[in-house]
Amino acid sequence: MYVVTVHHHDKDIVRGDLEDKFELIDKEYFNTRKSAKSYIERSLNSMRGAKRRDYHKGSETSYCYCFTGVTWQHENSGEMMEEYYQYTLKKANL
DSSP, rough: OEEEEEEEEEEEEETTTEEEEEEEEEEHHOOOOOHHHHHHHHHTTSSSSSSEEEEEOOTOOOOEEEEEEEEEEEEETTEEEEEEEEEEEEEOOO
């Protein structure tokens, strides 16, 4: 079994300040690594923006990103932030 989790890094207003949030938006289980990888590729190909893929075999976790190009300045730290989606593929420990 393999599990794919999708996180979204986006801007958020917290007590009047422009900050960031990193939230889980989807979690899917797959019987084979091939089907999990094709799910990620279908999702990435349907989105616009720069993509980064970092697949690993075995028990290592694989990460894929889609950067949307939306940026903002974090008001508390002054750091420039960017919106992106993160796909994580790993073996499920059921």
